[in-house]
Amino acid sequence: MFVTITFIRWLHLVGAAALVGGMILQLFVVSPLLSGIDPTLRGKIAKKASDFYLPVFWVSMALLIITGAFVIFDRLVSLENMVFPYKNSYETFWLLKLSFVGAIGLLGILIARLSNEIRGVSQKQMSTPGDMAQNTVLENRKGRLRQAVSLLRNLNVVLGIFVLLWAAVLQNIFGLLILR
Numbered sequence: 765m766f767v768t769i770t771f772i773r774w775l776h777l778v779g780a781a782a783l784v785g786g787m788i789l790q791l792f793v794v795s796p797l798l799s800g801i802d803p804t805l806r807g808k809i810a811k812k813a814s815d816f817y818l819p820v821f822w823v824s825m826a827l828l829i830i831t832g833a834f835v836i837f838d839r840l841v842s843l844e845n846m847v848f849p850y851k852n853s854y855e856t857f858w859l860l861k862l863s864f865v866g867a868i869g870l871l872g873i874l875i876a877r878l879s880n881e882i883r884g885v886s887q888k889q890m891s892t893p894g895d896m897a898q899n900t901v902l903e904n905r906k907g908r909l910r911q912a913v914s915l916l917r918n919l920n921v922v923l924g925i926f927v928l929l930w931a932a933v934l935q936n937i938f939g940l941l942i943l944r
């Protein structure tokens with residue numbers, strides 16, 4: 765059991781590093797890099813970048829959920845039949861952590877949808893190159909969508925870092941409960 769749970773916690777840590785690290789790379793490296801690229805190429809490269817990045821995001825999320833379920837099972841079994849003041853706070857903090865993880869997943873879906881919409885607007889622009897008035901409207905729309913995507917990405921990174929803090933809090937509460 766010791767080896768199994770150590771292995772599962774290791775996988776959980778790998779998932780956490782890949783998810784939060786991937787989001788930080790996307791926000792602080794890939795996005796600034798893309799914003800400096802010729803707009804005619806930007807759409808294609810952005811699509812390629814998200815084709816590579818999205819599997820990393822979803823696979824690490826799935827890994828975190830599966831391994832997290834094992835870890836929580838192991839923790840709750842250890843705490844079974846124990847009744848003391850901090851026990852409820854462990855469960856409450858755990859549920860809070862889960863809500864933040866849910867928010868990261870939902871924002872991930874929203875970011876993917878808005879990015880698709882940006883690509884749709886770019887294609888529309890390319891299909892009507894001569895229509896200046898429409899192009900200006902579409903360009904403004906793209907600008908607003910890009911701002912929304914960047915805001916949501918910032919929020920997701922903050923949430924990811926917050927979840928790491930929550931994991932540290934959970935570990936300390938668990939330590940307090942077990943050593944008590």
Ligand code: HEM
Pocket residue numbers: 773774776777779780781783784828829830831832833835836837839858862865868924927928931932934935936938
């Ligand atoms: C954004 C997603 C997540 C991140 C970044 C994350 C990160 C972490 C980290 C760094 C640890 C400490 C690991 C250790 O010391 O072994 C941890 C522990 C833990 N995680 Fe996660 N996790 C995430 C999602 C989840 C999910 C979805 C679950 C449950 C289904 C979960 C359940 C747990 C539990 C129960 C612990 C042990 C806490 C304790 O020490 O008592 N995590 N998590």
